[in-house]
Amino acid sequence: MRLSVRTKVIACAACLLAAAIGAGAPLHGKGAGGGDRPVGEVRAQAEAASAAQAAKPPSFLEAMGIPAAWRSLTRDVTGTIAIVDTGVDLKHPALEPYLTGGINLLDGRKPPQDDNGHGTAVAGVIAEIAEAAKASSARVSWTKKIMPIKALDRNGEGDEDKLAQGIRYAVDHGADIVVLSLGLRRDTPEMREVAAYAESRGALLVAASGNDAAAFGAKAAVQYPAAYPTVLAVAGANGGSAQNRSTPGPEVDVAAAWKVETLKLGGGTTTMEGTSMSAPQAAGAAALLKASRPEASPAELRNVLKRTAEDIAAKGWDRNTGYGRVRADLAVKAQGDGDWREPNDKRTTASAFPVGTEITAFWSSPEDRDVYAIDMPYDGKFTVSWRIDDPAYAAAKSPAPGLVLSPASASSGKVDPFVRAGSSASWEVARGKYYLTTSKGNWGGQEKSSYRLTSQFRMGPDAMEPNPNALSAFTLAPRSQKWTGTFDRQGDEDWAVVTLPKEGKLRIRVDADTTRIDPAVYLQRAGEAGEETDNNGDGRSEEIVLPGASAGKYYIRIRNAVSPSPDPVVGTYTAQLEYSTPYEDPNEPNDGALTATPMKPAPVWTGEGLIGSASDDDWFRFEFVERKQLRFQLANLPRSATATVRLYDKKLAVLKSWSSAEGRAAVNGGIDLDPGTYYLAVSADQASLGSPYKLTVREVEVGPLFADVLGHWAEKPIRAVAEAGWMAGYGEFEFGPDRLLTRAEATVIAVRAFKPKSAAARPRFSDVPKGHWAYEAVLKADGAKWLSGIAGTKFEPAGRMTRGEAAILFAKAAGLSLSASPERTFKDVPADSPAASALEALSRKGWIAGFPDGTFRPGAPLTRAEWAAMLAQLL
Numbered sequence: 001m002r003l004s005v006r007t008k009v010i011a012c013a014a015c016l017l018a019a020a021i022g023a024g025a026p027l028h029g030k031g032a033g034g035g036d037r038p039v040g041e042v043r044a045q046a047e048a049a050s051a052a053q054a055a056k057p058p059s060f061l062e063a064m065g066i067p068a069a070w071r072s073l074t075r076d077v078t079g080t081i082a083i084v085d086t087g088v089d090l091k092h093p094a095l096e097p098y099l100t101g102g103i104n105l106l107d108g109r110k111p112p113q114d115d116n117g118h119g120t121a122v123a124g125v126i127a128e129i130a131e132a133a134k135a136s137s138a139r140v141s142w143t144k145k146i147m148p149i150k151a152l153d154r155n156g157e158g159d160e161d162k163l164a165q166g167i168r169y170a171v172d173h174g175a176d177i178v179v180l181s182l183g184l185r186r187d188t189p190e191m192r193e194v195a196a197y198a199e200s201r202g203a204l205l206v207a208a209s210g211n212d213a214a215a216f217g218a219k220a221a222v223q224y225p226a227a228y229p230t231v232l233a234v235a236g237a238n239g240g241s242a243q244n245r246s247t248p249g250p251e252v253d254v255a256a257a258w259k260v261e262t263l264k265l266g267g268g269t270t271t272m273e274g275t276s277m278s279a280p281q282a283a284g285a286a287a288l289l290k291a292s293r294p295e296a297s298p299a300e301l302r303n304v305l306k307r308t309a310e311d312i313a314a315k316g317w318d319r320n321t322g323y324g325r326v327r328a329d330l331a332v333k334a335q336g337d338g339d340w341r342e343p344n345d346k347r348t349t350a351s352a353f354p355v356g357t358e359i360t361a362f363w364s365s366p367e368d369r370d371v372y373a374i375d376m377p378y379d380g381k382f383t384v385s386w387r388i389d390d391p392a393y394a395a396a397k398s399p400a401p402g403l404v405l406s407p408a409s410a411s412s413g414k415v416d417p418f419v420r421a422g423s424s425a426s427w428e429v430a431r432g433k434y435y436l437t438t439s440k441g442n443w444g445g446q447e448k449s450s451y452r453l454t455s456q457f458r459m460g461p462d463a464m465e466p467n468p469n470a471l472s473a474f475t476l477a478p479r480s481q482k483w484t485g486t487f488d489r490q491g492d493e494d495w496a497v498v499t500l501p502k503e504g505k506l507r508i509r510v511d512a513d514t515t516r517i518d519p520a521v522y523l524q525r526a527g528e529a530g531e532e533t534d535n536n537g538d539g540r541s542e543e544i545v546l547p548g549a550s551a552g553k554y555y556i557r558i559r560n561a562v563s564p565s566p567d568p569v570v571g572t573y574t575a576q577l578e579y580s581t582p583y584e585d586p587n588e589p590n591d592g593a594l595t596a597t598p599m600k601p602a603p604v605w606t607g608e609g610l611i612g613s614a615s616d617d618d619w620f621r622f623e624f625v626e627r628k629q630l631r632f633q634l635a636n637l638p639r640s641a642t643a644t645v646r647l648y649d650k651k652l653a654v655l656k657s658w659s660s661a662e663g664r665a666a667v668n669g670g671i672d673l674d675p676g677t678y679y680l681a682v683s684a685d686q687a688s689l690g691s692p693y694k695l696t697v698r699e700v701e702v703g704p705l706f707a708d709v710l711g712h713w714a715e716k717p718i719r720a721v722a723e724a725g726w727m728a729g730y731g732e733f734e735f736g737p738d739r740l741l742t743r744a745e746a747t748v749i750a751v752r753a754f755k756p757k758s759a760a761a762r763p764r765f766s767d768v769p770k771g772h773w774a775y776e777a778v779l780k781a782d783g784a785k786w787l788s789g790i791a792g793t794k795f796e797p798a799g800r801m802t803r804g805e806a807a808i809l810f811a812k813a814a815g816l817s818l819s820a821s822p823e824r825t826f827k828d829v830p831a832d833s834p835a836a837s838a839l840e841a842l843s844r845k846g847w848i849a850g851f852p853d854g855t856f857r858p859g860a861p862l863t864r865a866e867w868a869a870m871l872a873q874l875l
Contacts, residue, residue, distance in 0.1 A: 060125075060257035061132050063239070064281055065329030069288045070138035072332045077133075077142045077291040081126060081177040081283060082170030084163065085119030087112040087150035089265050092120060094127055100145035103169055105162050112150035117265035119148065121272045122181045122280045124263025129284035144287055147175055152182065160184060164194040167225075171203045176290065179283045180207035180231075181276035183223025185515045185538045186562040187569070195228045204290075204298040205231040206283040208275035210247035212515055212539075219539045221514045221571070222249035229358040229454045232302050234282040235321055236275045240312045242320035246275055250354035250375075253302065254309050255321035256281035285328035292332045299452060303360040304331050307340045317352040337450070338362070345369045347408075347435050355382070355457040356570075363440045363449045372436045372453075373408075376429045377570060380460040380488070384436065385424035390449040400425065401451065402439035407432060428460070457570055459488040464496065470555050473497040480578045485558060487517070487573075491565035496556045496575075504581035506549035510558055514571030515539035520561035521575075526553040534561045549579075583692050585610040587618060593652055593679055596621040601630070604698035611643075611684045611693065618682040620695070624675050628699040631670040631710060634682060635694045639665050641684045643693070647671065648679040668708050668734065706735035714865035717872030724875060726752045727868055737865035744774035744797035746806060746867060747787075751777040753871050754813040756784035765795035772797065786812045789834060803866065804835035804858025807848065810870055811838035816845065826856035833858065847873045 061067060080100060087104065088095060090113050102112040114120045123146055130142035151166035152158040163182070170178045178198065184191075198205050207226035212219075226233035227249070236246035236258030243258040256278040264270040286301050293300070308331040309324035317323050339362040341351040346369075353359055353372035361370055376382060386401055393399075405415045405427050415434075417425040440449060462485045464474035473495035485494045500506065510519040518538045523546070524530025533544050558575060560566045587597040587609050596619035599605040609618045624630075630647075637643050637660060645667050646657040655678075658669040682695065698710065706722065706729050709715045718735055721727045727749055729735040741749075760783035763770070768778045774797055781787050786809055787795070801809075811818060818837040825843045829836055835858045842848045847870065850856040 057132065057135060058128050058261040060260045060281060061128065063257055064285060064325065065327045066129055066132045066284070066288075067136040068329035069285070069332045070133045070136035070140075072329065073138060073140045073288060073291055075291045075294070076140045077130070077144045077287050079176045079287070079290065080145045080147050080170075080174050081179065081287055082147040082149055082166075082173075082175035083119055083123050083126070083179045083181075083280075084149045084151050084166035084170065085114075085122055085179075085181060086116040086152045086154070086156055087114040087119045088123040088146070088148040089114050089120040089263070089267075090148070092124075092263055092265075092267060094131075094263055095120070095123055095146070098123075098127055098130060098142075098144075098146045100147050102148035102150070103166075104150040105165055105169070106150060106153060106158075112148040114148075114150075114265055115154040116152070116156050118152070118156050118181070118276065119150070120265045121262045121270070122179060122276060123148065124269075125260060125277060125280035126179070126284050126287075127263065128261075129281070129287070140291070147173065156182075158182075160188055160190055163225075164190045167194045167198055167205070171198050171201045175203055177204045177206060177283050177286055179280050180205060180225055181279045183208060183210055183226060185221065185223055187224055187227070187516075187567045188563070189567070191225050192228065195225050195230055199230040199298055202298060204283075204286055204301050206279050206286060207231050207233060208279040209233050209235045209249065209252050211236075211245055211274050211276075212247045214245040216515050216539050219513055219515050220247045220249075221516050222247055222251040227251045227356060229356060230298065230302075232282060232286070232305065233322070234275060234279045234326075236273075236278045237312060237321055237325050240325075242313045242318075246278075246320070248319040250319060250377075251356050252319060252322040253306055253357070254282055254323055254326050255312070256326045282326045285326045285331060288328050289331045299358070299360055300337070302358075303337075304334055308334050317354065319354075339364070339370075341370070344371050346371055347373075350435055353436060353453070353455060355455050357455060359453045359455075361451060361453075363438075363451065365446055365448075366440045368439065370438045372438070374434045374436055374455070376431050376434060377457065378459055378486075378572065379430050380428075380570075381426055381458045382429045382434075383424055383426040383456040383458070385454045385456070387423065387452045388449060389451070390447070392447070393443055393449065396443035398423065399441060399443050402437070402441040404437040405429075406435050406437070408434060458568055459486040459570055459572075461488050462486045462494070462572075464494060467495045468493055470495055470497070470557075473555060476556075476577065478579055480576075480580070482574060482576045484572050484574050486571075487560045487566070487569050489568055492568065493557055493559045496558075497553060498556070498577065498579075499553045500549060500551050500579065502551050502581055504549060504579055506546045506554065507543060507576075507578040508545075508556060509541060509543035509576045509578075510573050511541045511576075512539055512571065512573045514569070516562070516569045517571050517573055518561045519573050520559050522555075522557040522559075524555045524557075525550075526555065530555070532557075538562065583610050585612070585618075585692070587620075590619050591617055592619055593621070593648070595619065596679055598622070599697060601697040601699045603700070604696065606694065606696045608692040608694055609682065611641075611682070611686075611688045613687050614685055616683065616687070620680045620682075620697075621677065622680070622697065623677050624673050624699065627672065627674050629670060629672050630678075630697070631700055632668070632680065632695065632697045633708075633710060634660075634667040635665065635696070636691060637665045637667070637684070637693055638686070638688050641686045641688060643667055643682065643684040645669060646681045646683075648681065650677040652679070670706075708734050709737050709865075712737050712865065714869050717869045718865060720872045720875050721753075721868045724753075726871055727864070735864065737863065737868075739864050740861045741801045741806075741864055741867055742797060743795065743799050743801045743805070744768070744772075744778065746801040746809065746862065747781050748774050748777040749867060749871070750786070750809055750813050751780050753874060754784075756780045756786070756813075759783040764793060765797075766793045768795050768797050781809075781813075784813070788812075800861040801867075802858060803856065803860050803862050804829075804833070804839075806862045806867060806870065807835050807842055807856075807858070808838045810847075811841050814874075816841040826850050826854060826858075828855040829858055845873075 104110045104112045149166040151162040210223040225231045233251045233253045235252045235255040236243035237255040259273040260277045306323040310327045311324040313321045344351045350371040350373040415427045419426040467474045476498040510521045515538045519542050520534035522532040523544045590597045643660045647655045660667045759779040822837040822840040825839045
């Protein structure tokens with residue numbers, strides 16, 4: 001059965017080659033819900049390399065130590081390495097010497113010829129590692145064959161059946177390494193089974209972690225089959241650092257170059273990028289390692305590759321690069337099978353044991369303790385299975401080893417396993433950090449014993465369980481709310497029911513926190529047909545909106561739509577239900593002067609109302625007993641509407657009117673008024689039934705009219721500097737407190753405030769010529785040495801003034817003494833910062849205080865309110 005788009009196996013998108021299908025245009029495929037959906041973008045990352053470039057060995061070879069590894073080998077590299085992909089270019093001259101028979105699983109009558117380019121690029125990386133033997137003066141050669149298995153179509157797509165079939169074919173036909181530069185975002189029984197089959201037959205699976213980080217951020221999860229413990233999961237790296245587009249996760253084992261020079265479909269070379277190109281590098285290193293250790297099992301190969309990886313990110317294991325960048329030279333040279341994680345016998349030296357991965361190590365004696373740190377991602381069940389290779393263990397009838405799980409929050413104590421069966425133990429855990437202490441247990445033996453631990457995590461049921469059907473649906477209150485759910489069982493569906501007491505707007509939105517969940521939401525009014533929404537695919541949000549949901553009972557079903565009966569998934573979804581009923585205006589009727597709503601703006605009055613139609617007017621009445629300034633704000637308006645506020649006197653003559661600007665959600669206004677009775681009338685050119693408007697009216701002493709600073713944190717200093725004539729507004733009522741200041745504006749305002757006596761003899765800045773509106777102010781500021789820190793002839797008058805620059809300007813204008821060796825006043829301003837001495841001087845004066853977290857944020861742009869607050873210190 002061909003699966004829907006969202007469950008297709010897709011070659012890592014960043015690596016797909018456009019050359020074979022033209023222009024790198026997005027491709028589309030049919031989704032299960034009907035219609036065309038984009039399933040990935042196929043594009044070339046660079047033009048084909050020139051002949052001179054092709055002659056130069058690719059840079060990734062040296063980065064992973066391939067030449068040195070070749071020089072260390074004493075045996076030929078033999079066997080078969082299979083590539084399950086789009087096929088390979090069977091006639092490419094650089095590939096032909098290495099190819100062996102393969103299969104086309106899409107059309108058995110045809111050879112596995114690449115018709116996309118992706119598989120050829122993957123094979124090209126392997127071929128370049130093989131060719132490096134010649135340039136490295138190696139004493140041995142590469143005789144290992146590349147087996148092409150075509151499981152993906154010309155669009156780089158396929159299904160899980162073909163992928164599993166391809167892996168099984170490779171293993172059954174002698175491949176000891178299988179490269180999987182592809183993946184799907186969900187776990188399946190078929191994929192788990194074939195991964196275990198490959199392990200049991202001695203074949204190492206090497207897979208790409210995925211390229212989802214840029215598109216999905218924290219939601220990105222390592223794709224399958226890379227996410228299985230027995231598959232070497234390879235992430236991307238940029239030289240000596242992580243690649244931010246490479247998918248991170250607890251399953252990541254190692255990393256390799258994200259961008260490579262490789263072979264191109266049709267001949268020649270090209271540059272490609274993505275974890276699709278990282279995986280074959282690790283596979284090539286594994287091939288060289290296997291030549292040095294012919295009898296090594298897949299688990300032993302993985303262990304050595306992790307043990308010898310070069311740490312390039314956070315110390316030790318990390319989610320982005322695993323144990324580090326693959327180093328073939330160090331792997332080939334590695335001696336023995338020592339426990340490379342030692343010492344790890346206590347919490348302070350504990351080794352990382354990411355969930356969903358494996359650990360291979362040794363107990364040197366019955367007294368030896370190995371401690372591992374584990375981060376549980378959610379509440380759920382944590383399981384550890386073990387395999388111990390020691391004759392004494394078998395002779396003792398395979399008892400359980402010593403395994404003690406303790407929460408990091410407790411200095412002592414343990415979590416008792418709730419299930420211990422066969423060679424595994426399971427614990428109920430909460431989200432957070434734990435330590436697992438391991439030892440031989442009671443079966444003893446003084447000899448060294450090797451062991452292998454594999455961890456698994458499974459989500460716990462959510463708070464609404466059990467609710468697998470409509471009959472057991474969880475009852476929700478008829479109000480807006482959020483809840484979090486999990487899919488902790490095979491085919492899990494979560495049902496809820498809500499009874500709406502009256503007609504209103506009903507909106508249900510579901511967000512997943514992982515790409516392993518494709519949320520689908522179903523809504524059904526009792527007794528009627530329901531509707532399911534699943535439009536956006538893995539990791540994306542879904543929502544259903546009923547603008548006029550009638551009163552009654554509604555059933556809600558949320559499921560993971562990655563397949564008809566998906567496996568449990570590690571991750572959660574968040575459901576949000578919004579229910580709102582039509583707003584009822586408490587002031588109605590107030591359609592004229594006789595029914596006007598009374599208000600007392602002394603000092604402030606706030607009310608709400610609703611514009612029921614374009615002909616609806618809401619009237620409000622107030623009185624002033626002495627001359628005052630009226631200021632008002634009408635807010636929470638639809639941006640598509642034009643609202644108007646009219647002011648009437650006692651005789652109902654219009655004194656003034658104000659209207660909202662296009663696209664603005666508020667009307668601000670103000671006016672000086674003599675004692676008397678007045679009316680405000682609110683109207684709009686369209687109804688606004690969705691939510692009420694908010695009207696705020698206050699009386700203030702006569703002064704500058706800036707309605708947009710009412711209630712602003714800097715209202716008082718803004719009034720002060722405006723009354724001093726240092727700062728002005730925009731028009732009659734707008735100050736713009738949160739607008740950013742340019743360097744020219746800040747300098748002009750500073751000159752008004754500090755009034756320097758003399759100007760510079762000659763203009764220094766070529767970008768502030770005579771005739772520029774700030775010319776005179778900049779000339780005076782420069783003459784007063786306020787701008788001495790600006791080198792060169794460019795002032796950049798339109799550039800944003802930063803908080804640090806403002807501090808320097810203010811301190812110099814105020815004539816403060818600036819220390820040559822200032823103390824560190826704020827934790828984000830080092831002593832050698834240009835602003836350090838100014839900030840020290842201003843802080844001692846008590847004119848600045850910074851933010852509550854101890855920072856000043858000198859690089860942040862300066863707002864008009866912040867500049868007003870600084871200048872008001874002088875008044």
